[in-house]
Amino acid sequence: MNHWPDCLKNRRCIIDFIISFLPKGGRLNILSSKWKNLRRPPCIRGWIPWIGAGFEFGKTPLEFIEKARIKYGPVFTVIVMGTRMTFVTEEEGINVFLKSKEINFELAVQNPVYHTASIAKNIFLKLHEKLYITVKGKMGIFNLYKFTGQLTEELQEQLQNLGTHGTTDLNKFMRHLLYPVTVNILFKKGLFPTDERKIREFHQHFQAYDEGFEYGSQLPECLLRNWSKSKKWLLALFEKNIPDIKTHKSAKENYPTVMQAVLDLLEMEANEQKSPNYGLLLLWASLSNTVPVAFWTFAFVLSHPNIHRTIMEGISSVFGTAGKDKIKVSEDDLKKLPLIKWCILETIRLRAPGVIARKVLKPVKILDYTVPSGDLLMLSPFWLHRNPKYFPEPDLFKPERWKEANLEKHAFLDCFMAFGSGKYQCPGRWLALLEIQICIILIFYYYDCSLLDPLPKQSSLHLVGVQQPEGRCRIQFKQRK
Secondary structure (H helix, E strand, C coil): CCCCCHHCCCHHHHHHHHHHCCHHHHHHHHHHHHCCCCCCCEECCCCCCEEHHHHHHHHHHHHHHHHHHHHHHCCEEEEEECEEEEECCCCCCHHHHHCCCCEEEEHHHHHHHHHHHCCCCCHHHHHHHHHHHHHHHHHHHHHHHHHHHHHHHHHHHCCCCCEEEEEHHHHHHHHHHHHHHHHHHCCCCCCCCCCHHHHHCCCCCHHHHEEEEEEHHHHHHHHHHHHHHHHHHHHHHHHHHHHHHHHCCCCCCCCCCCCHHHHHHHCCCCCCHHHHHHHHHHHHHHHCCCCHHHHHHHHHHHCCCCCCCCHHHHHHHHHHCCCCCCCCCCCHHHHHHHHHHHHHHHHHHHHHCCCEEECCCCCCEECEEEEEEECEEEEEHHCCCCCEEECHHHHHCHHHHHHHHCHHHHCCCCCCCCCCCCHCCCHHHHHHHHHHHHHHHHHHHHEEEEECCCCCEEECCCCCCCCCCCCCCCCEECCCC
C-alpha cells in the first residue's frame, strides 16, 4: 500500500475511494450496511462450523445464558446449529421486541411448528392469524364463564379416583388430574381414555413428546427415534378421533369446543387434512405449561405455611369447612379468593419460559448494538422477572406483590412477560389461570395436604415453556371430614 496516496492508507478512506466508483444506489447500500449498522452484539460462535456453541448451549441453556450475561452484558448473540440467536435478557430492547414492525412472530415459529407438528410453512403462515383469533375468542375473558362449571365438574370427577388418603408424587398427581380434564373440555367429553392401559399409553407418549419438544423443534426427526414414535402415536390418535370430535354435541352445553371451532375454520379454508396436526399443536399448548404451573403453585403454597393457612381460611369462609359435599365454583367465588390467583402469577413469574422468539426482518437498534436481519431475537422472561427494579427481592415467592396489579382490568405487573405481549400473547392464558385456580380450590377443599420432600430445584435443561422440576416431590393427602 506504500504506492497509494496517504489518504488511502486509512481504512475508511479506502472504502470511500472504492464507493466513489459505484453507482449512486450502490453507494447508499454499502454506506448504510457498513457504517450505520457496524456494531453488532458480542457473539459466541463456538469452535465447530455450523454447530457453533450448540453442544455447550444445549447441555444447560439457562446456565449458559446466565454465564453469557455476566461476561458479555444483557445483549449478546449465540450461534447454534447455523442459527444466530440474539438474546435480550433485561429491560433494554423490550420496546423493540414488542413494538417494532421489523420484528415478526410468525416467521420465528414456522420452523418449530413444521418440525413438531408437520404443518407446512405456507399453510401455517396462511392460517395462523385466523386460527389465533378463533382460539383467542373461544378462550378469552368474555367466554370464561362457559368453562367454570365444566372445569369444576371434570376436576371433581377426577378427584373421586384419588381415594381417601395416600402418598403420591406431586408432578405425577397433577398430570393424572389435568390431562383428562383439559382434553375432555377442549376437544370433546370422553376423548381421554378411561382404560388403565390406554391411560398409561397416553401419559407415556405425551410426556415423551413434551420432554423432547425443544429438541424436536430443531433437529431432524430421524435423530429422535423415541420422540418421533410418540409424535406419530399422538397424530394417529387425532386422525382416528377427528370425525367424532367434529360431530360431537354436548348434552349440557350448546356451544362447540375449542377444537370444533378450529375444525370449522380448517374446513372453510379447505385444509381439513391438517386437522390432526393442529389437534396435536393444541394439545401440547394446553398441557405443556398448565401442568407444571399447577405443580409449582401447589408446591410453593405447601412450602409456605402462612400462605397455605390463609388460603385454607379463605376457602372455608367461601365454601364452608366440610370437604365431602360437591361444590360449585362461580366467578364471584373466585373474586373472594384473590390470594390463589396471586400465588399462580407469582409462580409463573419465578418459573417463566427461558425465551420467547421473534424474527428480525430488518436491522434493529438495541442499546449501542445493531441486530442484523435474519437473527432470531430472543427475549428472556426468566431473567426479566428477576430484575429487582420491577420485582424487589426477585428470587423470593411473594404473592402479595400482585396486589399492585390491576387484575380486574386484566393487566399484569410491569415487565411481566410470561405470556408474551402485543399482538400474539398466549390466547389460552385466562383459561389456564382459571383451570389452576379451580384445581387448587377443590384439592384444598377436599383434602388436607402436606409436602414430604423439600421444594425441588428447577431444571435448567429447557428454554421453551415453564421450567420443569428437577427431582421428586411427594405429597401426603388425607380426605377432610
